[in-house]
Amino acid sequence: MSVADRVMELARRRGFFWISAELYGGVSGFLDFGPLGKLLKRKIEEKWRQWFIVKNQEFVVEIETPVITPYKVFEASGHVAHFTDYMVECLKCGRKFRADHLIEEQAGLTGLEGLSEAELSSIIRERGLKCPECAGPLGEVKRFNLLFQTTIGPYSESIGFARPEAAQGMFTTFSRVYNAMRNRLPLGIAQIGKVMRNEISPRQGPIRLREFTIMELELFYDPKDPKCPVLDRSEVLRIVPEDRVSKKLMEPIEVTVEEALKTGVVLSEWTAYFMVLAQKFIQDLGIPFEKQMFIAKLPQERAHYASQVYDQVVELEKWGWVEVSGHAFRTDYDLRGHMASSGEDLRVYKQLSSEVEVEDYEVRPVLEALKEDFGGEAGLVANALKMMPGARVLEELESKGFFEMGKFRVYRRHVELVKVKRKVKGRRFIPFVAEPSFGAERLVYAAMEHAFKEKEGRVILSLPPDIAPIEVAVFPLVNRNGLPEKAREVYKALKDRGLLVEYDDSGSIGRRYARADEVGVPLAVTVDHQTLEDDTVTIRSRDTWRQVRCSIQQLPDVIEAYVRRKVAIAPLKELIE
């Protein structure tokens, strides 16, 4: 049995997680988290909160926006148009597959990201690919939008979507949060919450889910002031940059942040900062530095909103290198889209210390051309164009041939760009955005797989002590002679200290240690006959299996230091080291 299968068996049997709606045959892409899994997941989320929000509380805040979101938001964000995958259906058994995955698996082809439906269809025809389940013939490739759709209100036409990312909640609330935080940049807005993606055929257990918990942060900054003041440029990133990816050289290189920025391997200082945090956070979950790296996404692989993306991947036994976070440089893409669709001005204003003369391009909408292409929405487009930064409009028209504001794509004929000189006392601009984004469920699995060890034929889940679901176990050596009463007292003292404690008095002491090891309880306290004489207990380490005696009085301090702060104080020190 593979390690993955053994981790999943453990997860199911001991109540970490399992496929949802089991009673009804299960539903792919959804997980239930049981008591231990929920504790582990919460600790991982809390650790992310500490690394990304609390540590940066001067400029990062947390918000919460709804899962169900009106149509217009995801139209403006580009998701209605672009958040799609290619699907192909078996004409015999009716099963549906992701067309690119099927071609990759059956024909060994890669780099399919830029291809159209027709191109994918013809690869399937030419290679004679068949249904992997029943060997039946496959139909034409179609695009499928991954948004879960519903209706808001009774019998209405008001379409809503379950959000596929939290980010749009940060963009639509940006102005209000920016005001509430008294108009300061940089401003990070973070969210930890559920998102849904209607994946075509999720078959990778905890890795590809249709509903999962995203931990996402949008860092808004002035594009003219892109410095990250909290960045340590001597930190080392383990990275596969775009030029190496395009040559299929997938071995990572180790570069300092300094070099990565200088060479353009990482475009934004803020992205570099969050990549450094991401490495530390993942290490903190027990996944070593050498089992993680960042891989650049090629232009055709990137999400529609991003100018640069790094995927952070970790090595897993069965699924290879798996993405655990994405680091997207979203620029002003999203705010632009919402400005155009809502008609609101989402720019921020920055007072200058003195009046200065600036040269810029003024964007003058060509109304007739806009009316031809946008009809009744021409006014909305014209209004938004006037708020766009001229130099950036020009640059994108020249490099890409069009300028995008959400669902509106503007071409050369729609605008005049006029160079102007002006004296100004302040600047009005659309902030740029750097985004780190993590999935909690994958991390639960990845942390468990990396913690999965065997020793003398027994399983030990060697999770870092500060994310272990149960922090300490208490056992009476035998169930008589007053030991259970004493053990209950010890249990209560530890519980009153706020620790997550398990009391176990069933089966032999060896069995109880084994049961605790298997779910990663870092320390087990046993009350024995000596306890009744001198008020000491044994503490046993999950990882070393060695034991040390400790007075009951000291016990809460000793346990707390180890499982909350990962510090071994005497007498635990000798046991662990």
Place this chain on the structure above:
Amino acid sequence: MSVADRVMELARRRGFFWISAELYGGVSGFLDFGPLGKLLKRKIEEKWRQWFIVKNQEFVVEIETPVITPYKVFEASGHVAHFTDYMVECLKCGRKFRADHLIEEQAGLTGLEGLSEAELSSIIRERGLKCPECAGPLGEVKRFNLLFQTTIGPYSESIGFARPEAAQGMFTTFSRVYNAMRNRLPLGIAQIGKVMRNEISPRQGPIRLREFTIMELELFYDPKDPKCPVLDRSEVLRIVPEDRVSKKLMEPIEVTVEEALKTGVVLSEWTAYFMVLAQKFIQDLGIPFEKQMFIAKLPQERAHYASQVYDQVVELEKWGWVEVSGHAFRTDYDLRGHMASSGEDLRVYKQLSSEVEVEDYEVRPVLEALKEDFGGEAGLVANALKMMPGARVLEELESKGFFEMGKFRVYRRHVELVKVKRKVKGRRFIPFVAEPSFGAERLVYAAMEHAFKEKEGRVILSLPPDIAPIEVAVFPLVNRNGLPEKAREVYKALKDRGLLVEYDDSGSIGRRYARADEVGVPLAVTVDHQTLEDDTVTIRSRDTWRQVRCSIQQLPDVIEAYVRRKVAIAPLKELIE
């Protein structure tokens, strides 16, 4: 302006909460929580977790199941059939209203819960009720199902719902969690998570939401062993029992738990236990005992799954007595339904200390009658019936005329009940369930309204210190003479202690105090010129506006004790008391 309006204005302006998707005109029934609101909401959720889960960690566990849930689960639970409201549409303007609310508001009628569509329609006709918005004529009353519906997978017929309660996640996972917790009863399974209800016309701001966070616990116990070992029978409940509600005597009485149980005012000991906890939890949010009570729901008002329900209500200025929690005695209703629909045996087995002879009714399905009424599902129904407790089947057939197992309603002709005597070594039974269920968003609002005070024309949000979003503010008296540097040190020391600290150096000190008071910061620390001489600062209390000096060294301990444990230690003691 009403207090409610002022609280909402404050909530919007300072970034607690506001209507979602504001950029696009807002969407009723959905809220965005900003930085302060999210902190407050998280603290309220964490407090609930402490009161209901952590305090009871010997027998209560927390799990997490998905929001999107397959059709079969909510079919089995009865929600597809019963989770409906009555809707009426204006034939002129097309607006939709909850028919019962409209009749209540316009005709002053109450007690409409048991009426049918036709009866409600005829009230509207007879009374000549019109559209409250445009005075147009109203159409026929229809039933509308409040489940948000979607489709799981591409172009499939696989219907999914956004869950309207977390409870079904506890029922569908009950067996697995029960096994993981090593087959012990009582077992509480709790969940804090998002739920969605597609309300017809939510118009009460933060009170009636289409998406909200539920905090819900299902306590499973042996119906033959209904004792709650942790219940204190001398606790007092403030309660309006069913017989008083039916006479419209809405003044609460105060009874001890002992009396409430003896007189049947509360049916289940576990419900009584959670009602006591609920009172303490709500008091802990700053809402006094005399502003809360429990009101029994009459049979026709109760949810389809419940045998007894108490709503906990708190008094709000604009909306009157508003439900903040529900305490439902769900018996074995839900597990029965899932047993019937899934075919699985969800009973638990309890070994007896010795073999005993028991008398019970054996349930023998009458297959011909089942086939007539249930067609292809007759086998499923028969299989489930054999697992049902005979005495209970008989009792319900006699009292209600039918016996319900989720979507299946069984009548006298479908079963034979045969009295049998048997020697047994154990019992197999379906656990009973007591459920407390809270909504987090309403509590955020209720806590804010109850904390909203005015003093000398200024607003003070006097939240209990341990739920205040920002725990302490740090101000340099002036922005020169080295005070900002010193204040930054103090800020950092408090932040490193894990406190949520705000640094504010803009505007006069009076303005800064006012800004902090308005969002409920319990303590403000000011660094002044004396600080540079003797390393002391002033601590100012939000509630008394008095100040006391404290050494910087002591400061973290003093602040932490007050805002985490609500304990004022010296020198703060003199300030607060």
